[in-house]
Amino acid sequence: MFSLDLICCENDNEIFHDQVVALAPNVPALYELHFGVPMAGAVLSALNTRLDAPTLALILEQLEAKLIFVDYQYTDAALKALELLSRKNVSPPHVVVIPECDKSASSMDHKHIASDLDYNCLLEMGRDDFRIIRPSNECDPISVSYTSGSTGKPKGVVYSHRAAYLNSMAEIFRFEMRQMPVFLWTVDMFRCNGWCLAWAMAAVGGTNICLRNVSAEIIFDAISLHKVTHFCGPPAILNTIANAPATVSSRSPLSRSVNVVVAGSLPNPEILAKVEGLGFNVYDGYGMTEALGPATVRPWKPEPDSPLEIEQEIIRRREGLHNLLIEGVDVKDPKTMKSVPNDGKTIGEVMFRGNILMSGYLKSTETTRETMKGGWFHTGDLGVRHPSGFVQMKDRAKDIIISGGEAVSTLEVEAVLLSHPEVSEAAVVGQPDAVLNEVPCAFVRLKEGFGASAEDIIEFCGDQLPDHMIPKSIVFGELPVNFSGKVQKFFYEGDGQRQHQPCQLGIPLRLSICLQ
């Protein structure tokens, strides 16, 4: 039994390194910045391109950013954010504009920012004799990733060189990569540095196929043209593949299997079966920004000829093998820090420990201390341990519904809803109830061309769930998602002052929908 020390590369919440921000889609320049910035001794923050100007301004201020690289498509938001900063007398970062490949920034259609510089011109100014500035300590920061969290205000999550290094190695194994893979960039590079794959791909001598946008056609064409071996992203990517018109999916059949890793709630088994049928191997991950991406992963392999029910059961259990390089994954009582018994029943909080964790939240000593209480990272997710040792997720701590004293895992109800043949997406929240305090309420999006009624769906759930878990009302429509593309069960109503007022999706319904 060997191990690495549990070195907690602690973040002292001070910034000793220059911060460089990037606001760009998955273009080659953003990939290059993952190397150039740390090699210059600075720290990279690749930001979500869907951020609005006020949030962007907040983050730039918190980071005390010295330099921002902005893709020409996003200069509008950047410009507004810089204006907001100057109104607060905060000195703005220098701006470098990333033009389309092989073009100059000045020829591109974008809002010009005073004293901006063209990315390609900057590269030309580079010196051949530049000496790489190596970190003085492996616990030095390499990047800051912003998490939208499920609860509002973005937090800066600091990654150390050590953690990024180990997670990059872990990704190679997790994705079952051989040497020189071909990676299709369907996951946002600004999300945990593309789950640390930006670095992992360089380590394995891989080819990066960069994409500004993702569509079924782009995916299938790239696979056919570039012999893609791996890609990943949120579960919605599976729907994109499964729902691709036959003209797209059939014109470029996969000549070999392609590995797809998704992190989040898996879609219904029908979609999975369809995606596997097209020749993709699907892997299901569970993780968060604080764990540098997926922390557990398992292949989703339907047994040949197994009835769909069994697959649904497998999906519903959402069990994962822990990341090879994570030292510990446990389910604990957060008060006593004791492990729950391996009985598959006792609910506790899922916790991680090891070297592949953030150093801490930027400038938030208190939040960091709380999240790392007792030497374990508190995920905020609830789960159980099975006698086999596997961990099964139950719900986000704040999403679980207590109905008449009974705990209702919204994930389990959602899994049943997703197994309904006409349901495409589902989210369950608590609805106030005079007698039971809370009851489950389901938000459901039906598949195109289907028209199941609320009664149909409630009846379907009644066949598979105990009474207290059956949704008492069904709301049809689109589901609101947050910056990260996750269904937003809680959200905050933003105004200029960015007051964060969590409200529950089930209650101010109209507002949640119009936020879309």
Add this chain to the structure above:
Amino acid sequence: MFSLDLICCENDNEIFHDQVVALAPNVPALYELHFGVPMAGAVLSALNTRLDAPTLALILEQLEAKLIFVDYQYTDAALKALELLSRKNVSPPHVVVIPECDKSASSMDHKHIASDLDYNCLLEMGRDDFRIIRPSNECDPISVSYTSGSTGKPKGVVYSHRAAYLNSMAEIFRFEMRQMPVFLWTVDMFRCNGWCLAWAMAAVGGTNICLRNVSAEIIFDAISLHKVTHFCGPPAILNTIANAPATVSSRSPLSRSVNVVVAGSLPNPEILAKVEGLGFNVYDGYGMTEALGPATVRPWKPEPDSPLEIEQEIIRRREGLHNLLIEGVDVKDPKTMKSVPNDGKTIGEVMFRGNILMSGYLKSTETTRETMKGGWFHTGDLGVRHPSGFVQMKDRAKDIIISGGEAVSTLEVEAVLLSHPEVSEAAVVGQPDAVLNEVPCAFVRLKEGFGASAEDIIEFCGDQLPDHMIPKSIVFGELPVNFSGKVQKFFYEGDGQRQHQPCQLGIPLRLSICLQ
């Protein structure tokens, strides 16, 4: 660009941990000891089963071993070693005898050692509530591997938890392993802890097929029966496969490709082509005990329809990609520590730097300091750097021949000899010469049933090598190998006192042959 610190887990040459020795072939017990011993807070030394009793006694004394696990087939040597220790008034370690699987030691045919204990009985005494003793620091030692070196006296090479951990991860990638591989133990587990694969296999959930002996029949049967995905060992294993009778290789054709990694001088391209033709993927590694096994590796892939000459050229160049997790591989002038130019010509010493290196030699501060001079591990091998950045091995520093002032790489001459259609094995050494000081002399073993003359072979070399590199004499016969199965160009003549008198193979020829 990310990196880990270059933490040199320095060996202070003192023993603070209890040393446990194992003397066993690749049996399950030896695999288990790779976990049980470190989990008990002790350090494992798996010793070469081919060691003679005096060397074994020397090592036990140096290690101050507390406990020795001896396979029932090797109690004879162990008993003799213990007797030698008691003659020197050194307190002997406790002895545990490993019987054949599912048998008891007392039922086995072996020399009994006073107060010995049966391995299975020991396991039964284990307590369920035993708490793993974790290392207090990741730089703590996990194992000591003995290198026979090419020059006589075995040296104890100390591995840290950190280095073993990182190398295990590196092996997974180097062997291109997916999850749950099936590994055939053809490499000795006592060699760098089976190149750290003992731990790597546990990390990937692999199946270990343990073998007491290796033969073509055993390899092909195991592949067929257990669906082996990977194995490795010295290059001789490729000859074993290629020379397998058709009745063996054809009765169990490979249903899928199997990856084979070899470390050492590759056999001739005919053998390689034959092995690849049977469905094996061959990888060529270069390393040493101090680097925990192969430090560079590259796939050997013949281009389809390429003439054999080209493949020979590829083999002859022996270029390698450096281990993903080794921080630096360079060719330097050992005096100035400056890198040689990338001209493919200037010879320097091959050096490594990084986390996957030994902590040092046990109780040999001076040798350790010398080997790690300037912060780099000095391999003692000579090489050049090509403009592509690849490193090409030229020779062992002490094997290179200076003939009339010109350097002769014995490896290059051997590669040409091996490309002769009738040559099976070859070793080149320097022979004293009145005019040129030294001239190349070749030791050659012909393939079964062939009878090329010395003149034939010299003429063959003359077509491909400059004059000063052509062997001036050819000696036919078996080649002497050392404990590690390497051709022993230098050897030492042992007597009871273990005086180490290096003599060159080319000179006291009879002696070298009779040492076999």
